[in-house]
Amino acid sequence: MDDPDQIKRVMAEEKRRGRHPSHAEARKRKLERLFTTLLDRATEEEFLKAMRDLGLSPESEQHRAALKIWRENRRL
Secondary structure (H helix, E strand, C coil): CCCHHHHHHHHHHHHHHHCCCCCCHHHHEEEEHHHHHHHHHHHHHHHHHHHHHHCCCCCCCCHHHHHHHHHHHHHC
């Protein structure tokens, strides 16, 4: 890494990371907002479709946990 241009690019990238949330954090917030919206408005069929659209497999622990929360919320 003796190339000065490469060092500048790496430094610039590191500076940007410090100012903006990571993609994982942004995705997590987006999922939380979507989940909250679905809790309030969606039918079970719409909820399951949204989970599939997000790429969550019905066999995944996240999917099962989210569905459990959604169903409990419906009972309230």
